[in-house]
Amino acid sequence: MQLDAKIPAGPLREKWDRHRFELKLVNPANKRRFRIAVVGTGLAGASAAASLAELGYDVDCFCIQDSPRRAHSIAAQGGINAAKNYQNDGDSIWRLFYDTIKGGDFRAREANVYRLAQISVDIIDHCVAQGVPFAREYGGLLDNRSFGGAQVSRTFYARGQTGQQLLLGAYSALMRMVDAGKVAMYPRHEMLDLVVIDGHARGLVTRNLVDGTIRSWAADAVVLCTGGYGNVFYLSTNAKASNVTAAYRCYKRGAGFGNPCFTQIHPTCIPQRGEYQSKLTLMSESLRNDGRVWVPRKPGMGEVDPASIPEADRYYYLEERYPSFGNLVPRDVASRAAKKVCDDGLGVGPEVLGQRNAVYLDFGDSIRRLGQDAIAQRYGNLFEMYERITAVSPYKAPMQIYPAVHYTMGGLWVDYNLMSTIPGLHVLGEANFSDHGANRLGASALMQGLADGYFVIPYTLGHFLASSHRGKIDTSHPEFARVEGECRDRTKRLLSLRGKRPVDDLHRELGHIMWDHCGMARNPEGLRKALGLIPELRERFWREAAVPGAGEELNPWLEHAGRVADFLEFGELMCRDALERDESCGGHFREDHQTKDGEAVRDDERFCHAAVWEYQGDDRPAVRHVEPLAFENVKLSTRSYK
Amino acid sequence: MRVQFRIWRQNGPGDANAGFKEYPLQADEHMSLLEALDLLNAELIRKGETPVAFEHDCREGICGACSLVVNGVPHGPRSATTTCQIHMREFREGETIVLEPWRARPFPVIKDLVVDRSAFDRIMSAGGYVSVRAGAAPDANAIPIGQPTAERAFDFAACIGCGACVAACPNASAMLFVGAKVAHLAILPQGKVERTRRVGRMVERMDTEGFGGCSNHGECEAVCPKSISLDAIALLNRELVRAAVVED
The missing domain is CATH 1.10.1060.10 (Alpha-helical ferredoxin)
Incomplete structure (x- = not known):
């Protein structure tokens, strides 16, 4: 596998400009001769499909939801970063670049991250022009807030619904191109496989989720924007349908998978209530600005009314362990600290599988200091949301929170042009591995999805088409029939599963294995254990699962079974990656690589690289390749929040 | 808590046998309504019966996928709340909970509670x-x-x-x-x-x-x-x- 990142030469600040000049262009009259398939309609997919169509390409766009507007980007709450420096507080493209590289624990490419910071300013301009109602000051100018521990206010936000408003902006751009006849939209279509001919991505196979039709689509390039794989843990803040299938199928067709073990755990989510729980809900990180995190000092106090626990018996563990950052330490640090106190038996909240996994986020002090009105003004809608789910008012009792899987930094490997190791297959947004390294900063996911879709792929895809394109092909090519046949066989095989166990049960089991051994803290022994348990579970899946219904109808259980079957293979790859990465970095915390205070220890000598996995067939282990990361502009330092 | 679901079942748009079916369920009051449906579906799958199709995705009230008429009211009993944010504690012990799809000619039923x-x-x-x-x-x-x-x-x-x-x-x-x-x-x-x-x-x-x-x-x-x-x-x-x- 060749891993040429194609990073342009020249000084960091000039790379993207130079590259844009050097990229080949497609003659305007020729653009309509190219047909591009865009898979997924979140921020990356909708913005890519819209801007490619604006340029004149013909676009086929697919999503699994009933409408492109429902992709999971819609659920992002906090905001979107941009180096506008509207606050005059010292922000710059360089600072956003540096914060993102450092936040990612020096495991991302300098050139990509710098470009992201450069483009960030254009995104805000474009979204405002679309009618996205960002928060404004009384003077009518855009408001910003500081977010996720950043020392400058560079986050643009739209109430607690930034993702929704940005996605509706991208969706409206997409619908405009549908109106113009340049995008053919196919909702309720799931990509089942990629068609590769002579080493190039030349199309895909989908299943129509309403009537079950499996069919092929030829394309001059495929743009994959199918999001992250957090649902491998079963419980996550992802939407229920979020899955790894499209990306994993591409991996099986030869696309390298980058850093699969890099997952982000968000510290402030509503804890699991019972075994029946179907998903976890995030509570915005901004709550940590005024809430104090604590647990009882003594074990066994999980059921005691927190109001009756005197101050001296409360363990404000973040404030004690990290006196300078306190409750505002980064996501990964806050998450691990919560896990530690709960594992030590100090957790509160409902007991699930023998442990109380929650800590208090207490607004009592802030309410006393600032008054209930001030707190309501800041967090009223979040408190309401919390009360709706838990039936407890955070004005009267502390919130209970616990970390949950939230985002996956790993994804298909791409070069600077966002192209995977399969020519013609481009990967955007959360589905690629590119910009966040080992840990993503708050408000950076929306930025990356839109940067890729609005402002990177329109340039780089044209270059690919102008320089490497291999002529027309249609679905009469025998390879389409062959791949379609494989998809039909697989669907048939899933439908023949007439065991006793609902797929949900088996998915939960996988989730337990992943959470216990490849979650917030990992160690070689646990990972090896998981590598034994997953194949055994996979074998049981194909024996015990029950998949009701038929193939030629709307069948959500068949869809879920296919996705879980892929998670059962992919989970193993994640564990292997976590085992081989013999260091701690960002969201990947290895218990065997920590200081005596429990802080992560990176190993830049051996692991300053991206790990890229190449599929070798079902009967042979995947091979690990390495893309070394060169840091020419920043100095590798140790993150410290003491 | 014990409840009785009364659910609209319809196998495709032109199903002449479409109608309500009753299902008893032992649920937990802290479950969401959709989690209770998950539980019911798991029971139906174990018994080899056809589970109930319903639409959902983010389950946090923002994607707009969930769409149940609950006891005659779209999105159910709580104001300013989507179906996915309704919890079983909103219902009484032993209550019959009627679930129907959106009913409107421009929204044809695809299956059970799922509409187009x-x-x-x-x-x-x-x-x-x-x-x-x-x-x-x-x-x-x-x-x-x-x-x-x-x-x-x-x-x-x-x-x-x-x-x-x-x-x-x-x-x-x-x-x-x-x-x-x-x-x-x-x-x-x-x-x-x-x-x-x-x-x-x-x-x-x-x-x-x-x-x-x-x-x-x-x-x-x-x-x-x-x-x-x-x-x-x-x-x-x-x-x-x-x-x-x-x-x-």
Whole structure:
């Protein structure tokens, strides 16, 4: 596998400009001769499909939801970063670049991250022009807030619904191109496989989720924007349908998978209530600005009314362990600290599988200091949301929170042009591995999805088409029939599963294995254990699962079974990656690589690289390749929040 | 807690045998309603029966996928709340909970509780946008917008496109949905340029799709999970009148 990142030469600040000049262009009259398939309609997919169509390409766009507007980007709450420096507080493209590289624990490419910071300013301009109602000051100018521990206010936000408003902006751009006849939209279509001919991505196979039709689509390039794989843990803040299938199928067709073990755990989510729980809900990180995190000092106090626990018996563990950052330490640090106190038996909240996994986020002090009105003004809608789910008012009792899987930094490997190791297959947004390294900063996911879709792929895809394109092909090519046949066989095989166990049960089991051994803290022994348990579970899946219904109808259980079957293979790859990465970095915390205070220890000598996995067939282990990361502009330092 | 589900079952659009079926369930009061349905489906799968198809995705009230009529009310008993945010504690011990799909001719039933809402996308593609190419925008602060104006636009932009307004309306009118988008864009300077063309085309598309007109029942506002006000419809009508007399 060749891993040429194609990073342009020249000084960091000039790379993207130079590259844009050097990229080949497609003659305007020729653009309509190219047909591009865009898979997924979140921020990356909708913005890519819209801007490619604006340029004149013909676009086929697919999503699994009933409408492109429902992709999971819609659920992002906090905001979107941009180096506008509207606050005059010292922000710059360089600072956003540096914060993102450092936040990612020096495991991302300098050139990509710098470009992201450069483009960030254009995104805000474009979204405002679309009618996205960002928060404004009384003077009518855009408001910003500081977010996720950043020392400058560079986050643009739209109430607690930034993702929704940005996605509706991208969706409206997409619908405009549908109106113009340049995008053919196919909702309720799931990509089942990629068609590769002579080493190039030349199309895909989908299943129509309403009537079950499996069919092929030829394309001059495929743009994959199918999001992250957090649902491998079963419980996550992802939407229920979020899955790894499209990306994993591409991996099986030869696309390298980058850093699969890099997952982000968000510290402030509503804890699991019972075994029946179907998903976890995030509570915005901004709550940590005024809430104090604590647990009882003594074990066994999980059921005691927190109001009756005197101050001296409360363990404000973040404030004690990290006196300078306190409750505002980064996501990964806050998450691990919560896990530690709960594992030590100090957790509160409902007991699930023998442990109380929650800590208090207490607004009592802030309410006393600032008054209930001030707190309501800041967090009223979040408190309401919390009360709706838990039936407890955070004005009267502390919130209970616990970390949950939230985002996956790993994804298909791409070069600077966002192209995977399969020519013609481009990967955007959360589905690629590119910009966040080992840990993503708050408000950076929306930025990356839109940067890729609005402002990177329109340039780089044209270059690919102008320089490497291999002529027309249609679905009469025998390879389409062959791949379609494989998809039909697989669907048939899933439908023949007439065991006793609902797929949900088996998915939960996988989730337990992943959470216990490849979650917030990992160690070689646990990972090896998981590598034994997953194949055994996979074998049981194909024996015990029950998949009701038929193939030629709307069948959500068949869809879920296919996705879980892929998670059962992919989970193993994640564990292997976590085992081989013999260091701690960002969201990947290895218990065997920590200081005596429990802080992560990176190993830049051996692991300053991206790990890229190449599929070798079902009967042979995947091979690990390495893309070394060169840091020419920043100095590798140790993150410290003491 | 023990409840009795009474659920609409329908195998495809033209199913002559469609009708209600009853299912008892032992649930937990802290479960969400959809988790109770998950539990019921798991039981049905174990028994080799056909589980109930229903739509859902984010399960945190923002994607707009979930769409159940619960005891006669779209999105159920709690105001300003989507179906996925309803918990079993909202119901009484032993209660019969009736679950139906959105019922409106422009939303044909696909299966059980799942309907086809693609008409909404077609309405949106008839003008629910600002025509701006990527790359063409001026600086974001070039046009100041007063905070009250921005907030008012936001109130309408908050629509999640779930279709509860249509399901609740005796006329199956989509005017709250269309009005929300028309109002959001007509209020903002960026959207004003195309307001005439937009409102005409969106309303025409709405009529072609078979949605009815508004006769001021106000049911749409009452069930809207995002509390979008009837003002959207007033603004829609005003935009229509304006379009008839003003040339851009």
